[in-house]
Amino acid sequence: xxxxxxxxxxxxxxxxxxxxxxxxxxxxxxxxxxxxxxxxxxxxxxxxxxxxxxxxxxxxxxxxxxxxxxxxxxxxxxxxxxxxxxxxxxxxxxxxxxxxxxxxxxxxxxxxxxxxxxxxxxxxxxxxxxxxxxxxxxxxxxxxxxxxxxxxxxxxxxxxxxxxxxxxxxxxxxxxxxxxxxxxxxxxxxxxxxxxxxxxxxxxxxxxxxxxxxxxxxxxxxxxxxxxxxxxxxxxxxxxxxxxxxxxxxxxxxxxxxxxxxxxxxxxxxxxxxxxxxxxxxxxxxxxxxxx
Numbered sequence: 172x173x174x175x176x177x178x179x180x181x182x183x184x185x186x187x188x189x190x191x192x193x194x195x196x197x198x199x200x201x202x203x204x205x206x207x208x209x210x211x212x213x214x215x216x217x218x219x220x221x222x223x224x225x226x227x228x229x230x231x232x233x234x235x236x237x238x239x240x241x242x243x244x245x246x247x248x249x250x251x252x253x254x255x256x257x258x259x260x261x262x263x264x265x266x267x268x269x270x271x272x273x274x275x276x277x278x279x280x281x282x283x284x285x286x287x288x289x290x291x292x293x294x295x296x297x298x299x300x301x302x303x304x305x306x307x308x309x310x311x312x313x314x315x316x317x318x319x320x321x322x323x324x325x326x327x328x329x330x331x332x333x334x335x336x337x338x339x340x341x342x343x344x345x346x347x348x349x350x351x352x353x354x355x356x357x358x359x360x361x362x363x364x365x366x367x368x369x370x371x372x373x374x375x376x377x378x379x380x381x382x383x384x385x386x387x388x389x390x391x392x393x394x395x396x397x398x399x400x401x402x403x404x405x406x407x408x409x410x411x412x413x414x415x416x417x418x419x420x421x422x423x424x425x426x427x428x429x430x431x432x433x434x435x436x437x438x439x440x441x442x443x444x445x446x447x448x449x450x451x452x453x454x455x456x457x458x459x460x461x462x463x
Contacts, residue, residue, distance in 0.1 A: 242331055
């Protein structure tokens with residue numbers, strides 16, 4: 172069974188624990204996920220089974236949407252409520268308003284540079300940052316460019332702020348909360364996070380572990396899960412070349428407007444069966460991933 176499951180991860184388990192549980196439920200040979208959620212977080216975790224693990228990275232590159240709740244006045248070393256308290260500020264006399272917080276949030280719209288938290292899986296010299304952080308080491312991290320498409324302030328009940336945010340891949344919500352606290356001059360950390368959308372996948376269509384085998388309408392084929400990528404049907408000669416890993420010419424009736432921003436495409440055989448993911452490079456399509 173080569174499928175992608177829109178799984179609703181519960182709080183308190185790691186992404187890998189969720190994957191292992193689903194793998195056992197389906198007796199799958201291989202399983203993986205397309206984008207980690209911290210144990211504190213809930214919501215969409217795309218779980219790929221068997222052959223679908225080959226396309227996980229194309230799903231992890233999709234834009235995402237979250238509902239995040241943060242607490243003002245307290246900073247932690249992990250930037251969330253699981254960490255050690257680093258600073259505390261009394262905000263009761265500051266008279267922060269909904270409008271003032273909204274103004275600060277709007278400053279994050281568009282392309283921004285974000286420093287990843289020390290407690291993250293990013294590797295420096297082959298070692299994850301979180302392992303270095305647990306040893307008490309602080310490593311300088313390079314800022315990364317991410318894009319914030321929209322921010323909506325849902326509620327402000329001091330000291331708690333709830334926000335809905337749509338963003339590009341690679342955006343750290345913990346860093347986002349920490350940076351809001353810095354900009355307000357009071358400190359902040361994340362207390363809860365729900366991922367409500369990844370590309371076309373929505374939280375309203377996600378399945379929990381108890382329903383996962385019964386609700387087959389939420390099991391996606393590799394082809395349907397990658398429907399955001401342009402489809403190209405090749406002829407018999409190109410199909411044989413592609414199966415041997417050779418690059419293909421872009422068919423003349425396709426234009427650059429056909430392709431998404433990442434220029435990945437779904438390659439289909441003459442009988443319209445998905446057999447590979449290609450990457451458009453000028454006038455050629457390089458075979459990025461062959462599927463069995």
